[in-house]
Amino acid sequence: MILYELVSFEHLRLIWWLLLGVLLIGFALTDGFDMGTGALLPFVAKTDTERRVVINTVGPVWEGNQVWFILGGGAIFAAFPPLYAVSFSGFYLALFLILSAFIVRPVAFKYRSKREDPTWRARWDWALFFGGAVPALLFGVAVGNVLLGVPFHLTPDLHSVYEGGAFGKLFGLLRPFALLCGIVSLAMLVMHGAGWIVLKTEGVIAERARRFGSIASKVVLAGYALAGLWLAFFIDGYAFVAEPPHDGPSNPLASAVAHSGSWLAAYADRPWIVIAPVMGFLGTAMAGRALRSGGELSPLGWSKMAVFGMISSVGLTIYPFLLPSNTNPDSSLTIWDASSSHQTLFVMLVATVIFMPLILIYTAWVYRVLWGKVTEDDVSNPDTHSY
Amino acid sequence: MDIGVVELSRLQFAMTALYHFLFVPLTLGLSILVAIMETVYVMTDRPIWRQMTKFWGTLFGINFAMGVATGVVMEFQFGMNWSYYSHYVGDVFGAPLAIEGLMAFFLEATFVGLWFFGWDRLSKVGHLVVGWLVAFGSNFSALWILIANGWMQNPVGAEFNPLTMRMEMTSFFEVMFNTVAQAKFVHTVSAGYVTASVFVLGVSAWFLLKGRHVGLARRSIAVASSFGLAAALSVVVLGDESGYDAGLNQKMKLAAIEAMWETEPAPAPFTLVGIPDQQARETKWALHVPYVMGLIGTRSLTEEIPGINQLEEEAERRVRSGLIAYDALMTIQRDREATDRAVMQSFEDHSDDLGYALLLRRYLDDPREATDAQIAQAAEDTIPHVWPIFWAFRIMVGLGFLFIATMGYFFVQSSFRGGRYPTWALRFAVLIIPAPWIAAELGWIVAEYGRQPWTVDGILPTALSVSALSVTELLLTIAGFATFYTVLFLIEIKLLLKYIRKGPTEDVQLTDDWNTAHRARLAPAE
Numbered sequence: 001m002i003l004y005e006l007v008s009f010e011h012l013r014l015i016w017w018l019l020l021g022v023l024l025i026g027f028a029l030t031d032g033f034d035m036g037t038g039a040l041l042p043f044v045a046k047t048d049t050e051r052r053v054v055i056n057t058v059g060p061v062w063e064g065n066q067v068w069f070i071l072g073g074g075a076i077f078a079a080f081p082p083l084y085a086v087s088f089s090g091f092y093l094a095l096f097l098i099l100s101a102f103i104v105r106p107v108a109f110k111y112r113s114k115r116e117d118p119t120w121r122a123r124w125d126w127a128l129f130f131g132g133a134v135p136a137l138l139f140g141v142a143v144g145n146v147l148l149g150v151p152f153h154l155t156p157d158l159h160s161v162y163e164g165g166a167f168g169k170l171f172g173l174l175r176p177f178a179l180l181c182g183i184v185s186l187a188m189l190v191m192h193g194a195g196w197i198v199l200k201t202e203g204v205i206a207e208r209a210r211r212f213g214s215i216a217s218k219v220v221l222a223g224y225a226l227a228g229l230w231l232a233f234f235i236d237g238y239a240f241v242a243e244p245p246h247d248g249p250s251n252p253l254a255s256a257v258a259h260s261g262s263w264l265a266a267y268a269d270r271p272w273i274v275i276a277p278v279m280g281f282l283g284t285a286m287a288g289r290a291l292r293s294g295g296e297l298s299p300l301g302w303s304k305m306a307v308f309g310m311i312s313s314v315g316l317t318i319y320p321f322l323l324p325s326n327t328n329p330d331s332s333l334t335i336w337d338a339s340s341s342h343q344t345l346f347v348m349l350v351a352t353v354i355f356m357p358l359i360l361i362y363t364a365w366v367y368r369v370l371w372g373k374v375t376e377d378d379v380s381n382p383d384t385h386s387y
Numbered sequence: 388m389d390i391g392v393v394e395l396s397r398l399q400f401a402m403t404a405l406y407h408f409l410f411v412p413l414t415l416g417l418s419i420l421v422a423i424m425e426t427v428y429v430m431t432d433r434p435i436w437r438q439m440t441k442f443w444g445t446l447f448g449i450n451f452a453m454g455v456a457t458g459v460v461m462e463f464q465f466g467m468n469w470s471y472y473s474h475y476v477g478d479v480f481g482a483p484l485a486i487e488g489l490m491a492f493f494l495e496a497t498f499v500g501l502w503f504f505g506w507d508r509l510s511k512v513g514h515l516v517v518g519w520l521v522a523f524g525s526n527f528s529a530l531w532i533l534i535a536n537g538w539m540q541n542p543v544g545a546e547f548n549p550l551t552m553r554m555e556m557t558s559f560f561e562v563m564f565n566t567v568a569q570a571k572f573v574h575t576v577s578a579g580y581v582t583a584s585v586f587v588l589g590v591s592a593w594f595l596l597k598g599r600h601v602g603l604a605r606r607s608i609a610v611a612s613s614f615g616l617a618a619a620l621s622v623v624v625l626g627d628e629s630g631y632d633a634g635l636n637q638k639m640k641l642a643a644i645e646a647m648w649e650t651e652p653a654p655a656p657f658t659l660v661g662i663p664d665q666q667a668r669e670t671k672w673a674l675h676v677p678y679v680m681g682l683i684g685t686r687s688l689t690e691e692i693p694g695i696n697q698l699e700e701e702a703e704r705r706v707r708s709g710l711i712a713y714d715a716l717m718t719i720q721r722d723r724e725a726t727d728r729a730v731m732q733s734f735e736d737h738s739d740d741l742g743y744a745l746l747l748r749r750y751l752d753d754p755r756e757a758t759d760a761q762i763a764q765a766a767e768d769t770i771p772h773v774w775p776i777f778w779a780f781r782i783m784v785g786l787g788f789l790f791i792a793t794m795g796y797f798f799v800q801s802s803f804r805g806g807r808y809p810t811w812a813l814r815f816a817v818l819i820i821p822a823p824w825i826a827a828e829l830g831w832i833v834a835e836y837g838r839q840p841w842t843v844d845g846i847l848p849t850a851l852s853v854s855a856l857s858v859t860e861l862l863l864t865i866a867g868f869a870t871f872y873t874v875l876f877l878i879e880i881k882l883l884l885k886y887i888r889k890g891p892t893e894d895v896q897l898t899d900d901w902n903t904a905h906r907a908r909l910a911p912a913e
Contacts, residue, residue, distance in 0.1 A: 059500065059504065060500035060501060060503065060504035060505075061497075061500055062500070063455060063496040063497070063499055063500050064493065064496045064497030064498075064500060066455070066459075066496065067488060067492050067493045067496045067497070069459070070458075070459055070462050070488055070492060071485065071488035071489065071492070071493065073462050073463055073466075074462060074481065074484045074485035074487070074488045075485050075488075076466075077462075077465065077466065077473065077477055077480075077481035077484055077485065078477070078481030078482045078484065078485035079481070079485075081473055081474055081477025081478060081481055081553070082474055082477075084465075084466040084473050084477060084481070085466055085470040085471070085473040085474040085477065085854075086470070087466070088463060088465075088466025088467045088470070088473070089466060089467055089468070089470035089854035089855065089856065092467055092854070092856060092860050092864075093860060093863065093864070095463060095467055096467070096863075096864050096867060099459060099460055099463060100867065100871065102456070102459045103456040103457065103459065103460065103871055103875070104456075104871070105456075106452045106453075106455045106456045107452050107453065107456055107875055107878070109452070110448060110449065110452035111449075111452070111878060111882060114449075114882055114885070114886075115885075156720050157552055157720075158471075158474055158551075158552045158553070159470075159471055159474075159855065160470055160471075160474070160854075160855065161855045162855065165857060165859070166856075166857045166859040166860040166863065167859075169860075249548065249550040249551045250551045251550060251551050251552065254723070340477070340478045340481065340482075340555075341478050341548070341551075341555040341556060343555070343556050343557070343559070344478050344479070344481075344482055344555070344556045344559075347482060347556070347559045348482055348485060348486075351482075351485070351486045351489055351490070352489060355486075355489040355490050355493075356489065359489070359493045359497075362494070362497060362498075363493075363497055366497055366498070366500070366501050369501060369505060369508050369509065370501070370504065370505075370508065386504070
């Protein structure tokens with residue numbers, strides 16, 4: 001017997017679609033508060049000591065958190081190579097901007113407090129701000145574009161061609177709906193970051209974080225609702241002309257796809273998925289409330305639920321699509337025709353089953369060891385390591 | 388096909404990869420050296436070892452941040468710039484990259500923060516374990532990256548699937564235990580250990596020259612020279628293993644390294660130095676050492692190593708065979724599952740050579756229309772540029788022997804000569820600090836430039852692997868990376884120098900406590 005046939009190709013594709021969601025959500029939950037904290041840095045912390053307090057709340061954990069991003073990229077490469085090939089080359093300059101943020105941010109954490117010079121520190125503070133805010137915005141813009149469909153087609157050899165010149169491609173991403181998604185994403189991570197700061201700091205910093213976080217939660221509520229209405233009335237979804245086999249070879253050109261009705265038709269077909277947007281709304285509303293008046297732990301808890309709900313809602317709405325093409329719908333990538341081979345998906349699943357629980361256990365342990373607030377005394381004490 | 392895009396994509400990849408590898412070797416080696424020092428601290432409880440751990444740990448941290456920052460670029464660049472490559476081999480190549488994240492990078496990145504921030508939050512042993520986990524993480528990381536890279540050199544365990552138009556994995560086991568990957572892994576991590584050892588040795592020598600931090604410097608030299616000697620020996624031995632594997636799998640690369648134009652009677656001589664002339668296909672002023680090449684390349688006295696001209700003839704034969712496969716593939720693309728059996732059979736018979744037909748895509752859209760001249764050109768394209776590879780290899784090997792000699796000398800002085808280091812030796816140790824980086828970068832040039840014109844040897848030509856980008860986009864990102872990387876490099880060097888000048892910070896309390904506790908034992912010795 002061939003080992004990998006223990007799990008059918010169809011099931012593996014479904015599992016990897018779920019795991020992709022797990023990784024993206026894992027990234028948003030962990031690195032998300034780093035980005036939100038970065039975006040909030042200039043607003044919640046005014047003096048140098050305050051800024052160091054905020055930076056040191058994420059100081060010991062950002063490296064591990066960032067791996068969710070890298071692993072997300074690696075998993076898309078390994079499990080859905082056509083998605084990796086088409087989207088990363090298509091969103092070329094936008095991704096370069098995100099990468100710039102991910103280059104500057106690690107260095108900013110490490111290097112900012114290594115010199116006393118205030119100009120030096122102010123520059124790195126801006127780097128941390130942009131390093132948090134720019135990707136948070138652009139990830140949302142990317143999601144918006146996925147919902148709208150992007151202008152690419154595949155040649156018979158499966159070369160991917162993304163239409164538009166260099167700047168046409170970049171600015172073509174900034175369609176109004178996509179920008180709205182970008183704002184929702186930024187506000188969502190700011191809210192999440194505020195929850196983190198409330199948990200890890202005290203006094204004036206925490207109070208400011210509560211204020212900004214609460215504003216962000218209102219933006220999320222309004223923006224998410226508006227995006228939903230926009231999606232319901234003005235944006236066409238995509239559907240297969242005929243359902244392709246779920247265990248066929250991964251060739252996106254083998255199946256025909258057409259624009260059809262609204263994406264939200266998915267909620268008529270599979271009513272249970274409504275739980276995702278409900279979690280998104282409820283989590284955001286409750287996080288906002290907790291930020292205004294709740295304890296220290298509850299804002300982060302609720303915002304986790306909000307992040308989980310909102311990201312899941314996108315995936316569940318466009319299922320089984322991964323990346324629809326608006327200029328050549330037949331080229332659209334779906335989980336049934338853009339995955340890796342049966343064997344690769346199985347090997348990767350085995351690796352994930354072994355290592356993901358270990359990762360979760362040791363990450364939880366690290367957070368437990370680092371549990372507790374970061375205070376001004378901590379960062380002023382030369383004996384303890386801090387940024 | 389836009390050759391401008393191909394050349395710029397290669398330039399960008401070479402630039403970002405070589406730059407990333409400025410930080411990787413030091414991370415690989417220093418993580419282990421620091422963990423060794425901390426182990427000694429935990430075992431002996433002597434504060435000086437804690438001081439050493441912290442001092443070298445700080446330098447490790449400055450370097451680590453840059454490794455992380457530039458590593459993210461590597462993970463995403465395949466999709467951004469090498470979109471067809473990603474599609475064509477992602478089924479095989481993506482898996483080791485993803486497993487690297489799962490198994491190694493998560494481990495290393497999660498614990499590195501705790502290592503720096505956890506001194507007061509963990510027990511001594513707990514903290515030590517965290518340090519070793521960071522070291523294991525970075526070394527496992529190298530393992531998986533080199534499994535991926537090794538597959539590009541020696542694509543085992545996969546076959547082309549005409550229905551999906553890509554390579555698909557047939558045996559994960561073969562991909563993982565690819566002999567090329569295993570040899571490269573040990574060669575590369577050993578090179579990292581040498582780099583870190585030369586760095587620690589050089590910085591410590593500078594302290595001794597200045598008469599500062601003498602205790603720390605002497606102990607650091609003892610650790611670095613013994614670890615470095617073992618590593619330097621292993622680099623050369625495992626480099627030889629790589630040479631042997633190249634002989635089995637990448638005959639053209641071996642011939643280029645050796646600038647061996649014609650097949651020589653076995654056992655082939657090794658050309659020590661010479662000036663390869665690609666136009667005339669000869670090596671001028673060549674100085675030969677008999678037998679050596681045959682021994683490295685085949686481990687036998689009777690087996691022949693094919694020369695470049697013979698390999699080119701072989702390549703032409705494979706281009707023609709690949710065209711049969713390509714023709715069949717076009718039919719399969721049209722008829723898919725309903726393809727005629729005879730066509731399928733013809734494809735299977737020739738699919739191993741499909742990549743050679745794809746070399747023609749550089750010159751025309753449909754390789755089947757190629758003229759004899761174009762086919763001959765495609766065959767000639769399989770010869771990489773010989774002189775850079777020839778010389779890069781020789782300088783790398785020369786430096787390898789230099790490291791063995793240096794480490795050996797300092798090991799003997801520190802272990803058997805009571806730690807007496809003459810001034811000239813210390814100066815020399817400072818002077819060669821950059822040398823391991825030069826050797827490592829040259830090593831990658833031999834491996835990757837020597838693999839041209841392929842991204843995956845014999846399977847996928849480089850010219851075909853790129854994304855459908857414009858020259859403008861590439862110029863923008865190249866300018867962007869160049870700016871970021873230059874600025875960050877200057878900052879990193881400045882910070883490293885600042886922290887080296889500042890030297891270790893002595894924990895007065897700990898040292899006093901230790902001295903009080905051990906006064907009784909120390910007294911008779913004074």
